[in-house]
Amino acid sequence: MTDKDVGDLVRAAVLGDRASWDALVQRYSGLVWSVTRGYRIGSADAADVFQTTWLRLAEHLDRIDKPGQLGAWLATTARHEALRVARGATRTVPSDEETLVALGQVDDYSPEQAVLDAEQARLNSDRAARLWHAFGQLPARCRELLRILIASPPPSYAEVAAAVGMPVGSIGPTRARCLRRLRERLAGEVSDAATVAHESE
């Protein structure tokens, strides 16, 4: 989807075209979700930030300066709201929630848990779970950046920069460093894998 396509969808949505709005939701939900999940806020707060971001867009639709760069606008808004909520910490975050989610043992969002479970059997589940676990152990800065880079569909660097509040130029080096740390962690955790498997029983 080019900037022009996105701009056209925004302009059509301003005029009340629901199909265009739905197309924007399809295109950018993954990005907005990844921004809210990159910050260490609880799942209920992440859901609030996600929903607030889309409500804000609906309200500001005809005031967006560069409709073609909607992804960056959404990423900035979601980041801003995530930081506000993190500051308030109005909800108690269970201390083990992040770890459990990282291990894939708790997925309180997913109504289709049964389907996922079946699908998981088809995946190379051991490898995927270890990878996700290693990712959850990375330093906050790395987790924030990588979580956004791996959004579906893959975001542009401009969107990533808006989402993490980092200049475009420093994303490349930070990304390379974080991936290196992830590889190291993955390589070093072969012995931990037994523990993880044990805990999940």
Place this chain on the structure above:
Amino acid sequence: MPLLSLMRVSKYDGRATVHGDRDESELDESELDESELHESELEKELRRAAAHFDPVPRELLQAAANAFDWRAIDAELAELVFDSLVDHDELALVRGPLDRRLLSFHAGGMTIDLEVTSTSTSCGLVGQLVPPQQASVEIRTGTDVITVEADELGRFSAGPVPKGPLSLRCAAARAGPGTAVVTEWVPI
């Protein structure tokens, strides 16, 4: 030859087209894409893991789609100009069993001051319209609307209101249609 011309069109539409000056911008874009989006197998694997372990919850996709219905096209947008959570007003921030937060929205001729008192599951609201005036106040939560009345001194209150996104829509009793004010959305 219809078939040939058809093939020609499809070839020109494809990204693989290499000749002709019309493709200059497209080539630039694809080079940019390649440098931007070239990623390792590890990242691709991680993206699949994220899609599996942490997908966008289905009910949130629905909520995002429904956000379209909450546009208030006829109302003036009141921007959030003060939030004790981020604007460091020590007097406003009272920590204790109840969290108290002050929000202030402003548009054209109206200011809406709001005090939000939270428990772990819900919130109480006390508001003040400036200048003071009677008005109908819709408390919008992104799923429901609760309507309350502001008295002649511009005071209103509501609760318990569920935690989550919040926006107020105020229509002054004595004003004509099209003069309503709606606040920006804020999670409470």
